[in-house]
Amino acid sequence: MDLPFEQFPALSALGICRHVFTQRIPGIDVSHDKAEVLNRLDTAHREICNAIGVGDWPLFTAEQIHGNKIAVVDSLTQFQSRLPRLSPSARGEDEGEGFERTRRESTLTLPLSLVEGEATQDARGHAKIPAKTEIPERGEVEFPGSDGIITNQHGMALGVYAADCCAVYIVDPKTPAIGLVHSGRKGTELGVVTNAIKQMIDRFGSDPANMIVQLSPCILPPHYEVDFAAEIVRQCHALGVKEIHDSGGCTACDLDRYYSYRAEKGKTGRMLALIGLNPTIAN
């Protein structure tokens, strides 16, 4: 199977993280609601994760309510008992409160305290997947009420889903720390990317001058009435970010490659944006 995804040269060049932006998956009917669509795309997304070497990394996602809250992961300890990779014995049978089974394996909804708080060349990647792929077990945590996640932890992945909204990848290679934000028109108006950067400064001591920001393809004028991607770039500049890459691609212009909520009237799939810091080498 040939699964389509892209990677951004500016992020690949850093050599400290793995990332992906999945494209339209051929042969999957996505004329359904979001939950069903994510369920149908899950196997393909997991195969792509496998192909880029993050298949067994825990995945942290956001509920994505078009708000501006950012979840912070500064330790994996609190998730240890819930993530298969971190604790093979605890894989759902003995889940505690707050644990609910949903689409994939087990999604943990945490009453985590949330603090206040979206690119230019694109390399087309095509993973050659063997006919029979072994998909590793993976723990998954979804943060309720948030639209972005930041972390300084290694060997785990941040994920957001998009179909017109922008996925904004933020990397501070010096600290190192990363962020991934879902920012459409509303989230951009609310400053969700601004919040993510400010939280990286406050929580991890990141300096915006060191940051690399990458915008995924998203819907653009004339297919949309607002150029929120340009606004995201302005917001990043205003905080002192110097290196900003805008993929410049419009999701609604290229339905062979992308899903577009607007162009497909709400019945469409989602691209998975994902990034994680490489594991540190153990002594």
Ligand SMILES: [Zn+2]
């Ligand atoms: Zn367009």
